[in-house]
Amino acid sequence: MTPDLMRAGAEARRHAEQRAQALQGGTSGGGRVASYSRLVHPGQLDVAHGAILYLDDITVSFDGFKALNALSLSISAGEMRCIIGPNGAGKTTMMDVITGKTRPDAGRCFFGSTIDLLRLRENEIASVGVGRKFQKPTVFEHLSVFENLELALKADRGVRASLFFRLSGAQLDRIGEMLVLIHLKEHAQRTAGMLSHGQKQWLEIGMLLMQNPKLLLLDEPVAGMTDEETERTAELFLSLEGSHSLVVVEHDMKFIHALTHGNPAKKVTVLHEGSVLAEGSLAEVQADEKVVEVYLGR
């Protein structure tokens, strides 16, 4: 790059920044700024176009078997999307692709309109604001509940920062609030491995929330929970809707019902054989002939 090119670039950037500053406050509408006056900041989530997650034509094959077959899906900012589908429909593989665990053979996967998730590693994807709950609850079994939350707390993830890390009062309060929210306050000092299955699920959800992610991917979050715990989980998720975007993969239709009944228009996506079979409100989807066929067999 020649010096004059660099100078011209710096000039253009300064102009754009000035314009962005001048426009701030005046024209911003609900966090959305018209794109012509905006600089794209690398690594920062941009939901000006409404979508927080955008999957396009994703194909993943394992030894010739297509786990995902040209899957396209788009999740809006603040939306709660339930995803259902029979075993082997590709739900978990889809989450693997979004979180960087599996690289697709083809397709695009964007977080907001600027962050290409296929270029990032797992920990970077987590850092830009995608949180994931596994199907099987995974917590740090030998650490206490408190320490589990402390590790998940949003803070510098570097080695040196961790070596000299000290909890501030505000962070301590945040952990305390989370302990109350996930009903584990009495168990704060217990080793996480000693918790019941449902409590581990809650702890994992709490750890996700500690990271303050923009998008939560929840793989069968209520598996192994009692009815009461399931109900409380539904309440929790509903309270997150709007401020977070949620993708819930679940088999339990009662839970899906609990999540959607407040707003009958809420979208449910049905996956089958690695692509979207149907999309619409729960009632529509349940009435869909193709869906019935897939679930009941021919």
Next chain:
Amino acid sequence: MSAVLSMPAVAPGRSMLLGIRAWAGVTIALAVVAVVVPAANLLVPAGSAFHLSEYAVQLVAKIMCYAMCALAMDLIWGYTGILSLGHGVFFALGGYAMGMYLMRQIGSDGQYRMPMPDFMVFLNWKEFPWHWALSDSFVAQMALVVLAPGLLAFVFGFFAFRSRIKGVYFSIITQAMTYATMLLFFRNETGFGGNNGFTDFKRILGHPIATPSMRMLLFVITGCTLIAFFVMARAIVGSKFGRVLQAIRDAESRVMFTGYDPLRYKLAIWTLSAVMCGIAGALYVPQVGIINPSEMTPAASIEIAIWTAVGGRATLIGPIVGAFFVNGAKSWFTQVFPEFWLYFLGALFIAVTLFLPGGIVGLFRHPKVLALLRRSARREEGSAS
């Protein structure tokens, strides 16, 4: 919100690095190493019951070096869950770096009365190979004690961890590295004395090495280093860094999806662990008086893992106890029933794996044993009153 505000403090007390009892233990250990042992060895006359023989001092010093390796192994295996079967190499590298300096200190007092080390004269070498360029400088060799194992571990670890090699596969390639390095050091052309290694040391920093007071000085330095390593390991394990390491051991994928890069954490503790072994090796060589490629045999590396497992993984005192227990047993067995030592070692390892997953230290933390101890303590109290 009031429920949140009135919430009791939930953070565990971490204001002090160690508890009062642990600090007392560290102080006592320091006093024993730096005052009691030197006094018992140098001041108490040889006939007295309190005299500590030269042999005992040397044995304990040797075992303290081993204990450092076991502690290093515990950080990487016990806390991070990565079993290394290559720590013997790092130990030997530190030892060789120190050995090179000690060889140069011999000067012209070797068998051949030549200014070069005997093995070079024997091989008819006229000048020092390139890697001996700085061997005359104590400071440079001490830097090498840290850098050689550190660099090897860093490069090896970087590629292994980046390729996400885990579990038994990682153990196998560390074993392969050990074997390859051993073969390299067996060659005369490598310039490290081939299978004879380095021995016959005469001086260190110009002072004769075999005097009782020099031996005692090395003993005190070794003991203090071991205690310093223990306190350092305690600080690491007690920090958030240490908790991330344990988290990697328990659920590495969760660590990644929480936003941590396990590569950096593993690489940091792996390299530190290797450097600790290197320093242990450097302290070992002047006291034992020899370093040769047998320290790099795969079996030597496996033994480090055995000390750690026998003492108790994921406890810091465990590996030190294990190193003393196994090596103490070894020096007794090899005197009394030399041919049965290896059988005993194997049986010990199997017994610990089957019956004592927490090692010797874990035994004392077992609820049943704790109850038994408490009951006997109460009985003693009862009989005393």
